[in-house]
Amino acid sequence: MNDLLPIILAIVAVIIVVGGLIPVFLKRRKSTSTYAGPRDANDPADAAPAGGTIVEDAPGTATPAPGTVVEPSDAVLPEIDVPDDAAGLEVVPVETPAPVEGRLNRLRARLVKSNNILGKGLLALLSSDKIDENVWDEVEETLLLADLGTEPTTQLVDSLRDRVKVLGTRDPEHVKALLRDELVKLVDPDMDRSLNVDRKGGHPAIMIVVGVNGVGKTTTVGKLARVLVAEDKDVILGAADTFRAAASHQLATWGQRVGVPTVMSDIDGADPASVAYEAVKAGIEQEVDVVMIDTAGRLQNKVGLMDELGKVKRVVEKLAEVDEVLLVLDATTGQNGLNQAKVFAEVVNITGIVLTKLDGTAKGGIVVAIQKALGVPVKLVGLGEGPDDLAPFEAEAFVDALLN
Structure with a gap:
């Protein structure tokens, strides 16, 4: 029995050491992230920073519990390593995207097919032989069903009603032109729809x-x-x-x-x-x-x-x-x-x-x-x-x- 005692003590010591290292390994494992670069992972131009960064405005601040959201001034972000590594992703061929200019026009056929209920419904109503209050009520209902919203619908119907009444038109193409004008006003072509994607101040x-x-x-x-x-x-x-x-x-x-x-x-x-x-x-x-x-x-x-x-x-x-x-x-x-x-x-x-x-x-x-x-x-x-x-x-x- 005395001969076995040193062996038992050695086994216990190994268990204690290994048990202490496991949490350290897991903690380190949770801090890693991957930089999935393009196909040529060795290209220096695609290399990400080798080390991570800790954002810490308050030294010694404890890491918040899982699910806790704190302000940046109190936050300690876990370190994120960003190695130049494709993380086992399957290599795929690099494609050439389609030109951006005119995409909406090229895709108009799909939009026409899916949304023609709105346009055709309105034109059918407005080109009828007699445009009375019942027709205008149906126009309003059609617009509301198209998710135009109450205020824009009222605005469009009132404006169209006045223009059709003043002009006294029954010609479908003329009515279509009036409807187009009013819809364009509502969609508002003057809004700035450009994406802010230019570098400024030395930053992307x-x-x-x-x-x-x-x-x-x-x-x-x-x-x-x-x-x-x-x-x-x-x-x-x-x-x-x-x-x-x-x-x-x-x-x-x-x-x-x-x-x-x-x-x-x-x-x-x-x-x-x-x-x-x-x-x-x-x-x-x-x-x-x-x-x-x-x-x-x-x-x-x-x-x-x-x-x-x-x-x-x-x-x-x-x-x-x-x-x-x-x-x-x-x-x-x-x-x-x-x-x-x-x-x-x-x-x-x-x-x-x-x-x-x-x-x-x-x-x-x-x-x-x-x-x-x-x-x-x-x-x-x-x-x-x-x-x-x-x-x-x-x-x-x-x-x-x-x-x-």
């Missing part, structure tokens, strides 16, 4: 993409990266959607297709503010034109998640001003999209709207309603499932498509 343009679950944010970021690459912009993507399984790899694959690198965490549930911070840091050091940050989908009625989104924006602003905050909305949700938009606008100061799935609805009036509600322009529209089916919004081309 910073863009954050937000929205609820299921509207297609990650896909929109990938498609928008193709738009920017087609305009000869250098882009870095930040995969700050760290809670949805495979979201980061999905975004990185979009980036690889056009040779755009992605800063991403390899741990589900990593701090999204940390990933966003490192993406901007990499963008500054590599002197790119645009850093695009994809965020996790969140319900607008979840206060904690919305506060976390505000934190992402504030932490990013430690490095550079945020130039664009694009809210992605599903056009098929109609008026519910307005409620979502209002809440997001209160948290992160929306600068533009991206309407997805516009090809799958006859309710094109949501474009007018959302702009009226927020005073923010629709800047991009999604008109299909293809990689280049995202187009800069053009008011007159949109109305022409509505009226076929």
